[in-house]
């Protein structure tokens with residue numbers, strides 16, 4: 721695996737935090753040539769200082785012109801990983817704000833699709849695309865119908881895109897509950913209580929770490945026979 725990823729050019733859209741950043745660090749250790757993107761210039765600046773082996777560039781994946789300009793300048797590359805997050809769309813359906821759910825699609829579904837469309841002309845045919853969805857699609861927990869709709873819409877496209885984009889590979893990693901800054905909208909106490917409640921429903925007995933999902937992503941990127949698959953990484957959450 722180490723040999724296969726050495727000097728490979730990899731872009732991680734939404735790689736300045738959480739699962740994307742953990743993946744970027746793992747790939748740099750495997751001697752890949754990694755560029756991460758994100759919107760917040762402060763996170764980009766901080767990465768320039770803390771991780772000088774990582775290229776970090778401010779791009780908003782909601783802005784098609786920014787993506788087109790970035791990929792045109794960046795040129796040919798091997799692998800695209802998309803870990804952009806959109807944090808809206810959770811809640812019990814009778815009270816779920818459909819404006820929030822619409823915002824959830826705006827923040828995740830559409831940016832994923834336009835990142836893929838603008839990147840594909842520059843991706844080597846021997847390379848791959850790996851997208852991060854969410855195992856709300858499989859866990860069927862109350863209050864997650866909206867999140868499952870956003871992520872399910874992406875997951876259902878994966879095997880079809882494997883045909884449309886062939887021989888380029890495309891897969892999804894579908895994580896369960898993972899301790900990342902995604903949860904920082906909660907106070908520390910509420911976050912710990914939420915994690916505690918989820919842990920009781922996870923056969924492994926705890927929530928996951930960003931590094932564990934990063935291992936799954938790196939495995940799928942490196943293994944040339946993974947294609948058109950949605951891979952759960954959720955500790956058995958159901």
Ligand SMILES: NC(=O)c1ccc[n+]([C@@H]2O[C@H](COP(=O)([O-])OP(=O)(O)OC[C@H]3O[C@@H](n4cnc5c(N)ncnc54)[C@H](OP(=O)(O)O)[C@@H]3O)[C@@H](O)[C@H]2O)c1
Nearest residue numbers: 734736737738739758759760780781804805854898900902
């Ligand atoms: N953590 C979990 O429990 C969990 C569970 C299931 C699924 N997931 C999925 O896993 C993926 C990664 O989540 P995470 O927990 O690592 O989230 P995170 O820590 O919030 O990181 C999200 C990253 O995406 C970037 N981003 C968001 N919108 C962007 C945009 N429009 N353009 C460019 N960058 C953007 C953020 O940077 P900026 O804010 O600076 O743009 C950040 O780097 C997401 O798709 C999430 O839905 C997470």
